[in-house]
Amino acid sequence: MIPAEVIAEVRARNDLGAFIESAGVQLRRRGADYVGRCPWHDDSTPSLVVSPRKQYWCCHGACSAGGKRVGGDVIEFARRLWGVGFREAVARLDGGVVSAEAVPAAKEKATPAPALLERVAGFYAQALARSDAAVKYLASRGITRGELLTALQVGFVDGSLIETAPAGSPVRKELTAAGLITAAGAEFFFRCVVLPLRDLAGAVVGMYGRAIDGDRHLYLPGPRRGLVNAACAATTDGIIITESVIDSMSFLDAGIPNAIPIYGVNGWTADHDELLEKPRIRRVVLALDSDEAGQMASAAI
Secondary structure (H helix, E strand, O other), X not given: OOXXXXXHHHHHHOOHHHHHHHOOOOOEEEOOEEEEOOOOOOOOOOOEEEEOOOOEEEEOOHHHOOOXXXXXXXXXXHHHHHOOXXXXXXXXXXXXXXXXXXXXXXXXXXXXXXXXHHHHHHHHHHHHHOOHHHHHHHHHOOOOOHHHHHHHXXXXXXXXXXXXXXXOOHHHHHHHXXXXXXXXXXXXXXXXXXXXXXXXXXXXXXXXXXXXOOXXXXXXXXXXXXXXXXXXXXXXXXXXXXOOHHHHHHHHHOOOOOEEEOOOOOOOOHHHHHHHOOOOOOEEEEEOOOOHHHHHHHHHO
């Protein structure tokens, strides 16, 4: 049996809305909740309702036909999305931290090696220069400085990584295990501008993707790890916390070098806590959206 405290920790470290969007479901605000198209049936009108406050989702459409309401927490969404049991869903969301005794399937899921992610980040960075569409998207967001793109190792996913990893090859298996290639054989971040997320030692421990054709924010499966621009903490006594990666890049492009993003209003991580424990950091400025969610996040931080 999985300890209750482990389940609670997995829920706390995997924001429901962010996870659902990482699965390709576009959410939009409706009052205090968010709505989107349910991925399990032909949903011409959004019937998936997500409550960020309760961290609960529910399908009010075909999934709940017959009087039985279908919904749950992030673990239940992951279980249905991946077609796995409860134990396996917890193990995958936990990124391998859950012990094998608690969740036997967890030992099949390993955290991606920083060396692998570093190589892939370099590959994606080369692809950015070949994509006029990606460069145009970044320019539309006010991000044009080439030295900034190089410093953050910004890349683009055009689908060419699969060509370097034939089906059945060891490298394909490695990329699939890391979540970079899906079980269906597609690149997880396809058509996304991507940034490597680094720990305070500089190792790549995660990736963030922003779709250039829609409003999707994607992260590798598992607990959110890594920061963007954390290296600035070595040269300043104050940092600016922004609500999104793109927001922080806008600050940096404008010549303000100490902006570091969280990952949405519920995207504060243990890495942010560790960063603020640095003796040099004496001042933190919050630059979050002025909507209700941003105000609540500011109060919580």
